[in-house]
Amino acid sequence: MSIDEEDELAQLRRRAYSPSADIASDPDALRRLMELEARATPTGPTPERAPAAPEEHLAPTEDEIPDAIPERPRFTLPRLRRSTVIMLGAAALVVATLATLLVVVQRVQTDPLQAGATQIARLAPDPVFEVPSSLTMGITGNVTAFEEFEGFRVISQPSYYDAEGAARCMTVWQPELLDTAGGGGFSYDGEFFMSTCGAGSFPANMTMLLREATPERAQTDFPAGTALQFVYDATNNEIVVFRG
Structure with a gap:
Protein backbone atom coordinates (compact mmCIF):
# COMPACT_ATOMS: atom_id res chain seq x y z
CA MET A 1 0.00 0.00 0.00
CA SER A 2 1.41 3.41 -1.00
CA ILE A 3 1.91 6.35 1.37
CA ASP A 4 -0.99 8.20 -0.23
CA GLU A 5 -3.28 5.22 0.29
CA GLU A 6 -2.14 4.92 3.94
CA ASP A 7 -3.00 8.61 4.47
CA GLU A 8 -6.38 8.09 2.77
CA LEU A 9 -7.09 5.06 4.97
CA ALA A 10 -6.25 7.03 8.10
CA GLN A 11 -8.61 9.82 7.04
CA LEU A 12 -11.42 7.37 6.30
CA ARG A 13 -10.89 5.62 9.62
CA ARG A 14 -11.29 8.97 11.41
CA ARG A 15 -14.58 9.51 9.54
CA ALA A 16 -15.73 6.03 10.55
CA TYR A 17 -14.54 5.60 14.16
CA SER A 18 -14.19 9.10 15.63
CA PRO A 19 -16.92 10.68 17.85
CA SER A 20 -17.90 12.88 14.88
CA ALA A 21 -18.18 9.95 12.44
CA ASP A 22 -20.14 10.78 9.29
CA ILE A 23 -19.16 8.05 6.86
CA ALA A 24 -22.54 6.28 7.17
CA SER A 25 -24.08 8.96 4.93
CA ASP A 26 -21.36 8.58 2.26
CA PRO A 27 -21.68 5.16 0.53
CA ASP A 28 -18.68 5.84 -1.79
CA ALA A 29 -16.40 6.62 1.13
CA LEU A 30 -17.66 3.54 2.98
CA ARG A 31 -16.87 1.28 0.02
CA ARG A 32 -13.39 2.87 -0.28
CA LEU A 33 -12.78 2.21 3.44
CA MET A 34 -13.66 -1.46 2.98
CA GLU A 35 -11.30 -1.70 0.02
CA LEU A 36 -8.36 -0.13 1.86
CA GLU A 37 -9.09 -2.11 5.05
CA ALA A 38 -8.91 -5.30 3.02
CA ARG A 39 -5.61 -4.29 1.43
CA ALA A 40 -4.17 -3.26 4.77
CA THR A 41 -4.95 -6.63 6.42
CA PRO A 42 -1.54 -8.20 7.21
CA THR A 43 -0.85 -11.60 5.70
CA GLY A 44 2.10 -13.47 7.13
CA PRO A 45 4.45 -15.61 5.05
CA THR A 46 3.60 -19.25 4.72
CA PRO A 47 5.87 -21.23 7.06
CA GLU A 48 8.28 -23.51 5.29
CA ARG A 49 8.26 -27.17 6.04
CA ALA A 50 11.18 -28.19 8.25
CA PRO A 51 13.42 -30.84 6.68
CA ALA A 52 12.81 -34.28 8.09
CA ALA A 53 15.65 -36.08 9.81
CA PRO A 54 17.27 -38.59 7.50
CA GLU A 55 15.95 -42.07 8.09
CA GLU A 56 16.47 -45.24 6.16
CA HIS A 57 13.66 -46.78 4.18
CA LEU A 58 11.31 -43.77 4.57
CA ALA A 59 8.13 -44.01 2.52
CA PRO A 60 7.89 -41.29 -0.14
CA THR A 61 5.65 -38.37 0.79
CA GLU A 62 2.90 -37.06 -1.45
CA ASP A 63 5.15 -34.17 -2.53
CA GLU A 64 7.77 -36.64 -3.73
CA ILE A 65 5.37 -38.62 -5.92
CA PRO A 66 5.99 -37.27 -9.42
CA ASP A 67 2.47 -38.03 -10.71
CA ALA A 68 0.64 -36.52 -7.70
CA ILE A 69 -1.87 -33.77 -8.54
CA PRO A 70 -0.84 -30.51 -6.84
CA GLU A 71 -3.29 -29.23 -4.29
CA ARG A 72 -5.27 -26.19 -5.41
CA PRO A 73 -4.32 -23.01 -3.59
CA ARG A 74 -6.88 -21.79 -1.11
CA PHE A 75 -7.85 -18.16 -1.11
CA THR A 76 -9.22 -16.63 2.08
CA LEU A 77 -11.15 -13.37 1.94
CA PRO A 78 -9.85 -10.80 4.39
CA ARG A 79 -12.04 -10.46 7.45
CA LEU A 80 -13.76 -7.12 7.86
CA ARG A 81 -13.24 -5.23 11.06
CA ARG A 82 -16.23 -5.31 13.41
CA SER A 83 -16.51 -1.52 13.27
CA THR A 84 -16.65 -1.64 9.46
CA VAL A 85 -19.51 -4.14 9.60
CA ILE A 86 -21.35 -1.83 12.01
CA MET A 87 -20.90 1.12 9.65
CA LEU A 88 -22.22 -0.97 6.75
CA GLY A 89 -25.31 -1.84 8.76
CA ALA A 90 -25.84 1.82 9.66
CA ALA A 91 -25.58 2.84 6.02
CA ALA A 92 -28.13 0.21 5.00
CA LEU A 93 -30.47 1.44 7.73
CA VAL A 94 -30.18 5.03 6.47
CA VAL A 95 -31.05 3.96 2.92
CA ALA A 96 -34.02 1.89 4.10
CA THR A 97 -35.29 4.77 6.26
CA LEU A 98 -35.08 7.24 3.37
CA ALA A 99 -37.00 4.86 1.10
CA THR A 100 -39.70 4.40 3.76
CA LEU A 101 -40.00 8.15 4.28
CA LEU A 102 -40.47 8.72 0.56
CA VAL A 103 -43.36 6.24 0.48
CA VAL A 104 -44.99 7.68 3.61
CA VAL A 105 -44.66 11.29 2.44
CA GLN A 106 -46.15 10.47 -0.93
CA ARG A 107 -49.16 8.86 0.80
CA VAL A 108 -49.69 11.61 3.38
CA GLN A 109 -49.61 14.54 0.96
CA THR A 110 -53.13 14.17 -0.38
CA ASP A 111 -53.61 17.92 -0.62
CA PRO A 112 -50.63 20.23 -1.40
CA LEU A 113 -52.09 22.94 0.88
CA GLN A 114 -51.81 21.09 4.21
CA ALA A 115 -49.16 23.48 5.56
CA GLY A 116 -48.58 22.81 9.26
CA ALA A 117 -51.37 20.23 9.46
Missing part, protein backbone atom coordinates in the same frame (compact mmCIF):
# COMPACT_ATOMS: atom_id res chain seq x y z
CA THR A 118 -51.02 16.71 10.85
CA GLN A 119 -52.70 13.68 9.33
CA ILE A 120 -54.55 11.88 12.13
CA ALA A 121 -56.76 9.37 10.32
CA ARG A 122 -57.60 7.65 7.06
CA LEU A 123 -61.19 6.46 6.78
CA ALA A 124 -61.87 3.42 4.61
CA PRO A 125 -65.26 2.63 3.01
CA ASP A 126 -67.85 1.19 5.38
CA PRO A 127 -70.34 -0.89 3.35
CA VAL A 128 -72.35 -1.77 6.48
CA PHE A 129 -73.37 1.80 7.32
CA GLU A 130 -76.84 2.65 6.04
CA VAL A 131 -76.88 6.15 4.55
CA PRO A 132 -80.11 8.08 5.32
CA SER A 133 -82.11 8.32 2.10
CA SER A 134 -82.87 11.98 2.80
CA LEU A 135 -79.19 12.78 2.26
CA THR A 136 -79.02 11.22 -1.19
CA MET A 137 -82.24 12.43 -2.79
CA GLY A 138 -81.76 12.84 -6.54
CA ILE A 139 -78.59 10.73 -6.57
CA THR A 140 -78.78 7.45 -8.46
CA GLY A 141 -76.28 5.03 -6.92
CA ASN A 142 -72.51 5.23 -6.56
CA VAL A 143 -72.68 6.56 -3.00
CA THR A 144 -69.90 5.45 -0.63
CA ALA A 145 -70.06 5.71 3.16
CA PHE A 146 -66.88 5.77 5.21
CA GLU A 147 -65.85 4.67 8.72
CA GLU A 148 -66.99 6.65 11.75
CA PHE A 149 -64.50 9.15 13.18
CA GLU A 150 -65.12 10.98 16.49
CA GLY A 151 -68.88 10.90 15.90
CA PHE A 152 -68.57 12.12 12.29
CA ARG A 153 -69.68 10.27 9.19
CA VAL A 154 -68.65 11.04 5.63
CA ILE A 155 -70.17 9.96 2.32
CA SER A 156 -68.91 10.60 -1.19
CA GLN A 157 -71.33 10.89 -4.06
CA PRO A 158 -71.37 11.95 -7.72
CA SER A 159 -71.55 15.62 -8.52
CA TYR A 160 -74.89 17.04 -9.69
CA TYR A 161 -73.03 19.14 -12.24
CA ASP A 162 -70.48 16.62 -13.53
CA ALA A 163 -72.19 13.96 -15.60
CA GLU A 164 -68.89 12.17 -16.26
CA GLY A 165 -68.22 11.78 -12.53
CA ALA A 166 -64.69 13.18 -12.70
CA ALA A 167 -65.08 15.39 -9.61
CA ARG A 168 -66.92 13.67 -6.75
CA CYS A 169 -68.58 15.41 -3.83
CA MET A 170 -68.66 14.54 -0.16
CA THR A 171 -70.92 15.26 2.82
CA VAL A 172 -69.77 15.41 6.45
CA TRP A 173 -72.11 15.34 9.46
CA GLN A 174 -72.76 13.70 12.82
CA PRO A 175 -75.63 11.19 12.83
CA GLU A 176 -76.24 11.98 16.51
CA LEU A 177 -77.34 15.50 15.52
CA LEU A 178 -79.39 14.48 12.45
CA ASP A 179 -83.16 14.15 12.70
CA THR A 180 -84.90 12.38 9.81
CA ALA A 181 -88.24 11.78 11.57
CA GLY A 182 -90.05 14.47 9.57
CA GLY A 183 -90.92 12.43 6.50
CA GLY A 184 -88.67 12.89 3.48
CA GLY A 185 -86.81 15.88 4.93
CA PHE A 186 -84.42 16.20 7.84
CA SER A 187 -83.14 18.69 10.40
CA TYR A 188 -79.65 19.07 11.86
CA ASP A 189 -78.87 20.37 15.35
CA GLY A 190 -75.21 21.15 14.74
CA GLU A 191 -73.07 23.76 12.99
CA PHE A 192 -71.29 21.67 10.38
CA PHE A 193 -73.50 19.86 7.93
CA MET A 194 -71.76 20.50 4.62
CA SER A 195 -71.61 19.10 1.12
CA THR A 196 -68.67 20.08 -1.02
CA CYS A 197 -67.42 18.98 -4.44
CA GLY A 198 -64.04 18.67 -6.07
CA ALA A 199 -63.04 20.73 -9.09
CA GLY A 200 -60.46 19.64 -11.63
CA SER A 201 -57.41 18.39 -9.76
CA PHE A 202 -58.65 19.81 -6.43
CA PRO A 203 -60.29 17.19 -4.18
CA ALA A 204 -63.46 17.76 -2.22
CA ASN A 205 -62.63 18.95 1.28
CA MET A 206 -64.29 20.49 4.31
CA THR A 207 -62.76 22.45 7.20
CA MET A 208 -64.22 23.18 10.64
CA LEU A 209 -63.22 24.77 13.94
CA LEU A 210 -64.58 23.07 17.04
CA ARG A 211 -65.29 25.91 19.47
CA GLU A 212 -66.35 25.55 23.10
CA ALA A 213 -70.05 25.79 22.19
CA THR A 214 -69.89 23.79 18.95
CA PRO A 215 -72.46 20.96 19.24
CA GLU A 216 -70.24 18.58 17.24
CA ARG A 217 -67.37 18.92 19.74
CA ALA A 218 -69.49 17.27 22.47
CA GLN A 219 -69.37 14.01 20.46
CA THR A 220 -65.55 14.07 20.24
CA ASP A 221 -62.55 13.92 22.56
CA PHE A 222 -61.05 17.09 21.07
CA PRO A 223 -60.52 20.26 23.14
CA ALA A 224 -62.06 23.57 22.14
CA GLY A 225 -60.09 25.30 19.40
CA THR A 226 -59.35 22.13 17.45
CA ALA A 227 -59.38 22.60 13.67
CA LEU A 228 -60.22 19.62 11.47
CA GLN A 229 -60.16 19.11 7.74
CA PHE A 230 -61.68 16.20 5.82
CA VAL A 231 -60.20 15.58 2.35
CA TYR A 232 -61.43 13.05 -0.21
CA ASP A 233 -58.55 10.94 -1.58
CA ALA A 234 -59.89 9.73 -4.92
CA THR A 235 -56.78 7.66 -5.71
CA ASN A 236 -57.21 5.41 -2.65
CA ASN A 237 -60.96 6.01 -2.18
CA GLU A 238 -60.41 7.16 1.40
CA ILE A 239 -61.20 10.18 3.53
CA VAL A 240 -58.08 11.75 5.01
CA VAL A 241 -58.50 13.70 8.26
CA PHE A 242 -56.06 16.45 9.18
CA ARG A 243 -55.74 18.34 12.45
CA GLY A 244 -54.42 21.86 12.39
Whole structure:
Protein backbone atom coordinates (compact mmCIF):
# COMPACT_ATOMS: atom_id res chain seq x y z
CA MET A 1 0.00 0.00 0.00
CA SER A 2 1.41 3.41 -1.00
CA ILE A 3 1.91 6.35 1.37
CA ASP A 4 -0.99 8.20 -0.23
CA GLU A 5 -3.28 5.22 0.29
CA GLU A 6 -2.14 4.92 3.94
CA ASP A 7 -3.00 8.61 4.47
CA GLU A 8 -6.38 8.09 2.77
CA LEU A 9 -7.09 5.06 4.97
CA ALA A 10 -6.25 7.03 8.10
CA GLN A 11 -8.61 9.82 7.04
CA LEU A 12 -11.42 7.37 6.30
CA ARG A 13 -10.89 5.62 9.62
CA ARG A 14 -11.29 8.97 11.41
CA ARG A 15 -14.58 9.51 9.54
CA ALA A 16 -15.73 6.03 10.55
CA TYR A 17 -14.54 5.60 14.16
CA SER A 18 -14.19 9.10 15.63
CA PRO A 19 -16.92 10.68 17.85
CA SER A 20 -17.90 12.88 14.88
CA ALA A 21 -18.18 9.95 12.44
CA ASP A 22 -20.14 10.78 9.29
CA ILE A 23 -19.16 8.05 6.86
CA ALA A 24 -22.54 6.28 7.17
CA SER A 25 -24.08 8.96 4.93
CA ASP A 26 -21.36 8.58 2.26
CA PRO A 27 -21.68 5.16 0.53
CA ASP A 28 -18.68 5.84 -1.79
CA ALA A 29 -16.40 6.62 1.13
CA LEU A 30 -17.66 3.54 2.98
CA ARG A 31 -16.87 1.28 0.02
CA ARG A 32 -13.39 2.87 -0.28
CA LEU A 33 -12.78 2.21 3.44
CA MET A 34 -13.66 -1.46 2.98
CA GLU A 35 -11.30 -1.70 0.02
CA LEU A 36 -8.36 -0.13 1.86
CA GLU A 37 -9.09 -2.11 5.05
CA ALA A 38 -8.91 -5.30 3.02
CA ARG A 39 -5.61 -4.29 1.43
CA ALA A 40 -4.17 -3.26 4.77
CA THR A 41 -4.95 -6.63 6.42
CA PRO A 42 -1.54 -8.20 7.21
CA THR A 43 -0.85 -11.60 5.70
CA GLY A 44 2.10 -13.47 7.13
CA PRO A 45 4.45 -15.61 5.05
CA THR A 46 3.60 -19.25 4.72
CA PRO A 47 5.87 -21.23 7.06
CA GLU A 48 8.28 -23.51 5.29
CA ARG A 49 8.26 -27.17 6.04
CA ALA A 50 11.18 -28.19 8.25
CA PRO A 51 13.42 -30.84 6.68
CA ALA A 52 12.81 -34.28 8.09
CA ALA A 53 15.65 -36.08 9.81
CA PRO A 54 17.27 -38.59 7.50
CA GLU A 55 15.95 -42.07 8.09
CA GLU A 56 16.47 -45.24 6.16
CA HIS A 57 13.66 -46.78 4.18
CA LEU A 58 11.31 -43.77 4.57
CA ALA A 59 8.13 -44.01 2.52
CA PRO A 60 7.89 -41.29 -0.14
CA THR A 61 5.65 -38.37 0.79
CA GLU A 62 2.90 -37.06 -1.45
CA ASP A 63 5.15 -34.17 -2.53
CA GLU A 64 7.77 -36.64 -3.73
CA ILE A 65 5.37 -38.62 -5.92
CA PRO A 66 5.99 -37.27 -9.42
CA ASP A 67 2.47 -38.03 -10.71
CA ALA A 68 0.64 -36.52 -7.70
CA ILE A 69 -1.87 -33.77 -8.54
CA PRO A 70 -0.84 -30.51 -6.84
CA GLU A 71 -3.29 -29.23 -4.29
CA ARG A 72 -5.27 -26.19 -5.41
CA PRO A 73 -4.32 -23.01 -3.59
CA ARG A 74 -6.88 -21.79 -1.11
CA PHE A 75 -7.85 -18.16 -1.11
CA THR A 76 -9.22 -16.63 2.08
CA LEU A 77 -11.15 -13.37 1.94
CA PRO A 78 -9.85 -10.80 4.39
CA ARG A 79 -12.04 -10.46 7.45
CA LEU A 80 -13.76 -7.12 7.86
CA ARG A 81 -13.24 -5.23 11.06
CA ARG A 82 -16.23 -5.31 13.41
CA SER A 83 -16.51 -1.52 13.27
CA THR A 84 -16.65 -1.64 9.46
CA VAL A 85 -19.51 -4.14 9.60
CA ILE A 86 -21.35 -1.83 12.01
CA MET A 87 -20.90 1.12 9.65
CA LEU A 88 -22.22 -0.97 6.75
CA GLY A 89 -25.31 -1.84 8.76
CA ALA A 90 -25.84 1.82 9.66
CA ALA A 91 -25.58 2.84 6.02
CA ALA A 92 -28.13 0.21 5.00
CA LEU A 93 -30.47 1.44 7.73
CA VAL A 94 -30.18 5.03 6.47
CA VAL A 95 -31.05 3.96 2.92
CA ALA A 96 -34.02 1.89 4.10
CA THR A 97 -35.29 4.77 6.26
CA LEU A 98 -35.08 7.24 3.37
CA ALA A 99 -37.00 4.86 1.10
CA THR A 100 -39.70 4.40 3.76
CA LEU A 101 -40.00 8.15 4.28
CA LEU A 102 -40.47 8.72 0.56
CA VAL A 103 -43.36 6.24 0.48
CA VAL A 104 -44.99 7.68 3.61
CA VAL A 105 -44.66 11.29 2.44
CA GLN A 106 -46.15 10.47 -0.93
CA ARG A 107 -49.16 8.86 0.80
CA VAL A 108 -49.69 11.61 3.38
CA GLN A 109 -49.61 14.54 0.96
CA THR A 110 -53.13 14.17 -0.38
CA ASP A 111 -53.61 17.92 -0.62
CA PRO A 112 -50.63 20.23 -1.40
CA LEU A 113 -52.09 22.94 0.88
CA GLN A 114 -51.81 21.09 4.21
CA ALA A 115 -49.16 23.48 5.56
CA GLY A 116 -48.58 22.81 9.26
CA ALA A 117 -51.37 20.23 9.46
CA THR A 118 -51.02 16.71 10.85
CA GLN A 119 -52.70 13.68 9.33
CA ILE A 120 -54.55 11.88 12.13
CA ALA A 121 -56.76 9.37 10.32
CA ARG A 122 -57.60 7.65 7.06
CA LEU A 123 -61.19 6.46 6.78
CA ALA A 124 -61.87 3.42 4.61
CA PRO A 125 -65.26 2.63 3.01
CA ASP A 126 -67.85 1.19 5.38
CA PRO A 127 -70.34 -0.89 3.35
CA VAL A 128 -72.35 -1.77 6.48
CA PHE A 129 -73.37 1.80 7.32
CA GLU A 130 -76.84 2.65 6.04
CA VAL A 131 -76.88 6.15 4.55
CA PRO A 132 -80.11 8.08 5.32
CA SER A 133 -82.11 8.32 2.10
CA SER A 134 -82.87 11.98 2.80
CA LEU A 135 -79.19 12.78 2.26
CA THR A 136 -79.02 11.22 -1.19
CA MET A 137 -82.24 12.43 -2.79
CA GLY A 138 -81.76 12.84 -6.54
CA ILE A 139 -78.59 10.73 -6.57
CA THR A 140 -78.78 7.45 -8.46
CA GLY A 141 -76.28 5.03 -6.92
CA ASN A 142 -72.51 5.23 -6.56
CA VAL A 143 -72.68 6.56 -3.00
CA THR A 144 -69.90 5.45 -0.63
CA ALA A 145 -70.06 5.71 3.16
CA PHE A 146 -66.88 5.77 5.21
CA GLU A 147 -65.85 4.67 8.72
CA GLU A 148 -66.99 6.65 11.75
CA PHE A 149 -64.50 9.15 13.18
CA GLU A 150 -65.12 10.98 16.49
CA GLY A 151 -68.88 10.90 15.90
CA PHE A 152 -68.57 12.12 12.29
CA ARG A 153 -69.68 10.27 9.19
CA VAL A 154 -68.65 11.04 5.63
CA ILE A 155 -70.17 9.96 2.32
CA SER A 156 -68.91 10.60 -1.19
CA GLN A 157 -71.33 10.89 -4.06
CA PRO A 158 -71.37 11.95 -7.72
CA SER A 159 -71.55 15.62 -8.52
CA TYR A 160 -74.89 17.04 -9.69
CA TYR A 161 -73.03 19.14 -12.24
CA ASP A 162 -70.48 16.62 -13.53
CA ALA A 163 -72.19 13.96 -15.60
CA GLU A 164 -68.89 12.17 -16.26
CA GLY A 165 -68.22 11.78 -12.53
CA ALA A 166 -64.69 13.18 -12.70
CA ALA A 167 -65.08 15.39 -9.61
CA ARG A 168 -66.92 13.67 -6.75
CA CYS A 169 -68.58 15.41 -3.83
CA MET A 170 -68.66 14.54 -0.16
CA THR A 171 -70.92 15.26 2.82
CA VAL A 172 -69.77 15.41 6.45
CA TRP A 173 -72.11 15.34 9.46
CA GLN A 174 -72.76 13.70 12.82
CA PRO A 175 -75.63 11.19 12.83
CA GLU A 176 -76.24 11.98 16.51
CA LEU A 177 -77.34 15.50 15.52
CA LEU A 178 -79.39 14.48 12.45
CA ASP A 179 -83.16 14.15 12.70
CA THR A 180 -84.90 12.38 9.81
CA ALA A 181 -88.24 11.78 11.57
CA GLY A 182 -90.05 14.47 9.57
CA GLY A 183 -90.92 12.43 6.50
CA GLY A 184 -88.67 12.89 3.48
CA GLY A 185 -86.81 15.88 4.93
CA PHE A 186 -84.42 16.20 7.84
CA SER A 187 -83.14 18.69 10.40
CA TYR A 188 -79.65 19.07 11.86
CA ASP A 189 -78.87 20.37 15.35
CA GLY A 190 -75.21 21.15 14.74
CA GLU A 191 -73.07 23.76 12.99
CA PHE A 192 -71.29 21.67 10.38
CA PHE A 193 -73.50 19.86 7.93
CA MET A 194 -71.76 20.50 4.62
CA SER A 195 -71.61 19.10 1.12
CA THR A 196 -68.67 20.08 -1.02
CA CYS A 197 -67.42 18.98 -4.44
CA GLY A 198 -64.04 18.67 -6.07
CA ALA A 199 -63.04 20.73 -9.09
CA GLY A 200 -60.46 19.64 -11.63
CA SER A 201 -57.41 18.39 -9.76
CA PHE A 202 -58.65 19.81 -6.43
CA PRO A 203 -60.29 17.19 -4.18
CA ALA A 204 -63.46 17.76 -2.22
CA ASN A 205 -62.63 18.95 1.28
CA MET A 206 -64.29 20.49 4.31
CA THR A 207 -62.76 22.45 7.20
CA MET A 208 -64.22 23.18 10.64
CA LEU A 209 -63.22 24.77 13.94
CA LEU A 210 -64.58 23.07 17.04
CA ARG A 211 -65.29 25.91 19.47
CA GLU A 212 -66.35 25.55 23.10
CA ALA A 213 -70.05 25.79 22.19
CA THR A 214 -69.89 23.79 18.95
CA PRO A 215 -72.46 20.96 19.24
CA GLU A 216 -70.24 18.58 17.24
CA ARG A 217 -67.37 18.92 19.74
CA ALA A 218 -69.49 17.27 22.47
CA GLN A 219 -69.37 14.01 20.46
CA THR A 220 -65.55 14.07 20.24
CA ASP A 221 -62.55 13.92 22.56
CA PHE A 222 -61.05 17.09 21.07
CA PRO A 223 -60.52 20.26 23.14
CA ALA A 224 -62.06 23.57 22.14
CA GLY A 225 -60.09 25.30 19.40
CA THR A 226 -59.35 22.13 17.45
CA ALA A 227 -59.38 22.60 13.67
CA LEU A 228 -60.22 19.62 11.47
CA GLN A 229 -60.16 19.11 7.74
CA PHE A 230 -61.68 16.20 5.82
CA VAL A 231 -60.20 15.58 2.35
CA TYR A 232 -61.43 13.05 -0.21
CA ASP A 233 -58.55 10.94 -1.58
CA ALA A 234 -59.89 9.73 -4.92
CA THR A 235 -56.78 7.66 -5.71
CA ASN A 236 -57.21 5.41 -2.65
CA ASN A 237 -60.96 6.01 -2.18
CA GLU A 238 -60.41 7.16 1.40
CA ILE A 239 -61.20 10.18 3.53
CA VAL A 240 -58.08 11.75 5.01
CA VAL A 241 -58.50 13.70 8.26
CA PHE A 242 -56.06 16.45 9.18
CA ARG A 243 -55.74 18.34 12.45
CA GLY A 244 -54.42 21.86 12.39
